Amino acid sequence: MDSGKVVEILEKIKTVKIAVYGDLCLDAYWILDPSGGEVSVETGKQTQVAKRHYYSLGGASNIIANVSALKPKYIKAIGVIGSDIFGTELKRKLQIINVDTDSIVIQEDNFDTMTYVKRYINENEEPRVDFGFFNRRSERTNNTLISHIENALQECDVMIFNQQVQGSLDEEFIIKVNDLFNRYKNKIVIFDSRHYGNRFWNVYRKANRKEVAELAEASEEISEEITFNKLEQYAKGLFVKADKPVFITCGPDGIMVYDNYGMHYIPGIQLLKKLDTVGAGDTVTSALALSLGAGVEPREASEFANFAGTVTVQKLFQTGTASPEEIIEVCQDPDYYHNPELSRDIRLTKYLPDSEIEICNKSIPDFKYTEHIVFDHDGTISTLRQGWEQIMEPVMVRAILGDNYQNAPMNLYNKVLDRVKNYIDKSTGIETLIQMQALVEMVKEFDVVPGDQILDKFGYKEIYNASLMSMVNKRIAKFTKGDLGLEDFTLKGSIPFLKALNRKGVKLYLVSGTDEMDVLKEAEVLGYSSLFTGGIYGALNESKISTKKKVIQRIIKENNLIGGKVAAIGDGPVEIREAIKVNGIAVGVASDEIRRHGLNHMKRARLIKAGAHIIIPDFSDRDSLWNLFGCTN
Numbered sequence: 001m002d003s004g005k006v007v008e009i010l011e012k013i014k015t016v017k018i019a020v021y022g023d024l025c026l027d028a029y030w031i032l033d034p035s036g037g038e039v040s041v042e043t044g045k046q047t048q049v050a051k052r053h054y055y056s057l058g059g060a061s062n063i064i065a066n067v068s069a070l071k072p073k074y075i076k077a078i079g080v081i082g083s084d085i086f087g088t089e090l091k092r093k094l095q096i097i098n099v100d101t102d103s104i105v106i107q108e109d110n111f112d113t114m115t116y117v118k119r120y121i122n123e124n125e126e127p128r129v130d131f132g133f134f135n136r137r138s139e140r141t142n143n144t145l146i147s148h149i150e151n152a153l154q155e156c157d158v159m160i161f162n163q164q165v166q167g168s169l170d171e172e173f174i175i176k177v178n179d180l181f182n183r184y185k186n187k188i189v190i191f192d193s194r195h196y197g198n199r200f201w202n203v204y205r206k207a208n209r210k211e212v213a214e215l216a217e218a219s220e221e222i223s224e225e226i227t228f229n230k231l232e233q234y235a236k237g238l239f240v241k242a243d244k245p246v247f248i249t250c251g252p253d254g255i256m257v258y259d260n261y262g263m264h265y266i267p268g269i270q271l272l273k274k275l276d277t278v279g280a281g282d283t284v285t286s287a288l289a290l291s292l293g294a295g296v297e298p299r300e301a302s303e304f305a306n307f308a309g310t311v312t313v314q315k316l317f318q319t320g321t322a323s324p325e326e327i328i329e330v331c332q333d334p335d336y337y338h339n340p341e342l343s344r345d346i347r348l349t350k351y352l353p354d355s356e357i358e359i360c361n362k363s364i365p366d367f368k369y370t371e372h373i374v375f376d377h378d379g380t381i382s383t384l385r386q387g388w389e390q391i392m393e394p395v396m397v398r399a400i401l402g403d404n405y406q407n408a409p410m411n412l413y414n415k416v417l418d419r420v421k422n423y424i425d426k427s428t429g430i431e432t433l434i435q436m437q438a439l440v441e442m443v444k445e446f447d448v449v450p451g452d453q454i455l456d457k458f459g460y461k462e463i464y465n466a467s468l469m470s471m472v473n474k475r476i477a478k479f480t481k482g483d484l485g486l487e488d489f490t491l492k493g494s495i496p497f498l499k500a501l502n503r504k505g506v507k508l509y510l511v512s513g514t515d516e517m518d519v520l521k522e523a524e525v526l527g528y529s530s531l532f533t534g535g536i537y538g539a540l541n542e543s544k545i546s547t548k549k550k551v552i553q554r555i556i557k558e559n560n561l562i563g564g565k566v567a568a569i570g571d572g573p574v575e576i577r578e579a580i581k582v583n584g585i586a587v588g589v590a591s592d593e594i595r596r597h598g599l600n601h602m603k604r605a606r607l608i609k610a611g612a613h614i615i616i617p618d619f620s621d622r623d624s625l626w627n628l629f630g631c632t633n
Helices: 003-013 060-069 085-096 139-155 171-183 209-215 228-242 280-293 298-312 324-330 340-344 388-404 410-427 432-446 457-481 494-504 516-526 547-559 573-581 601-610 622-628
Strands: 017-021 024-033 049-059 074-082 104-107 114-121 129-131 158-163 188-193 204-208 246-249 254-259 262-267 372-376 507-515 535-539 566-570 585-589 614-616
Touching: 003 280, 003 298, 003 324, 017 060, 017 139, 017 280, 024 060, 024 074, 024 085, 049 060, 049 085, 060 074, 060 085, 060 158, 060 280, 074 085, 074 139, 085 104, 104 139, 139 158, 139 171, 158 280, 188 280, 204 209, 204 280, 209 228, 209 246, 228 246, 228 254, 228 262, 246 280, 246 298, 254 298, 262 298, 280 298, 298 324, 340 601, 372 547, 372 573, 388 410, 388 432, 388 457, 410 432, 432 457, 432 507, 457 516, 494 507, 494 622, 507 516, 507 547, 516 535, 535 547, 547 566, 547 573, 566 573, 573 585, 573 601, 585 601, 601 614
Parallel strands: 017 074, 017 158, 024 114, 074 104, 158 188, 188 204, 204 246, 372 507, 372 566, 507 535, 566 585, 585 614
Antiparallel strands: 024 049, 114 129, 246 254, 254 262
């Protein structure tokens, strides 16, 4: 789905009237002073002092906040609150975002507004205090709610029916609501329930993997790793029973939807940032409901909701919402998560007959007609920089911990180390300067180093490059002296393959996230720079777009190419993703840079997720690889 379609859906949403029924909750945050307060005269105990406190919408109230962020024409809230200060605050917050609260029932007796008080001391959460645990809705309250739900079904384009609090629905209420859903079966009701999913029909179901398996009464043990094939079977069964679409949220794997046209898979979007999944499900529910209420087909509604959820998971320490502007930004150039099951499970591997070439899709394009090939450098051809991760890792950790590096508590040190390792793994192949900008953000995130001591991206890059180039220059010196040969610093079979492509007349390009002058120098020293007749490109300090992206786009534009005439070959996700985006061919090189041949399983997983058509461990399977590209001796 392109940005034009997203803008079109957002415009349609402005005409939608929506109702949201559910467990209206309030999240309370009390930030306590660790030093405490005065000693109580009455009890003789020291009091706890709140430095500040604030409140946000939770439960179904957060769904309403997400709905409001997308700016529909009208929003009706349906639910119950208590006659208490928390209920007053919840209702006030809903009215601020222009929600009609006339259908919120205030029950005077036996009902407290469901509130979750989260107390923090020094950023550590203390045991939570919950209000509303013993709530019992009266018959009068339930009957009033039923009336409000029926009015909403008559007046609104779409309804969200959400249930999160166990015990919040009784048998009589369930029967009456089901009767309404049966009588208004042509209305769109997005149903999302944690505890009563199997009690409702005539609804559009939105559920996670485990919930779908439970609803389908799966016979095997239910886990979070239910396969896509199984999920399709379960979703089909639920669809046939109700003749209504079934939406399955799969976390980072994306969204699956079963409708009249069968199963559709909407891939997840890969993100380099630290993520917080709290509230993402509410965002997806809201975006699904509004787009369906606007007349959008289930598959496209799922794509739209996928973008909205991607916005929310990037908002840390909050149950965030997704605005139209943020959704449009996310959909501009998404990096999709391809073949997640294959990337995780090497047992699913299939090979080109009698070869080491792994096929990642049901079919592979015809490589023989490729006219332009973009090669990554480090880890694909050259191994001069093998071990850069082990150099970047301590540089980043030291930058984040600053003067506290030696004395930092082990839990903090390990937290920083895990964060750094995770980022390096995700960011392989991108420009060093972009990685260093991410380091600046991580230094700020951990807040150990005083603000006036934090360097900019250029300062951190200088520190990293000094360590890296010390290692590279020593290796170049050994090569120049003749102590080590070309085979010691290049991937097995790479140079003969480059020469074969060159003889065939394929135009070759060398690109790298490394600084351009360094790439030129290293390719010249190793003796293959002349093979890259299309040019050698590296990172430039102020480049705002990936070098690999820029080169691939220029090749396409200047040569008026389509699809399979351009290919990218590399061991990093960036070049693979960029080739896929222009319908080109993508060859992942899952290289073991230490041995310079054989398969690196971590790289394999990354490259498959990026969308590689095939995976090779190196270039040593000469007959199969050369035949694939139509090369001759």
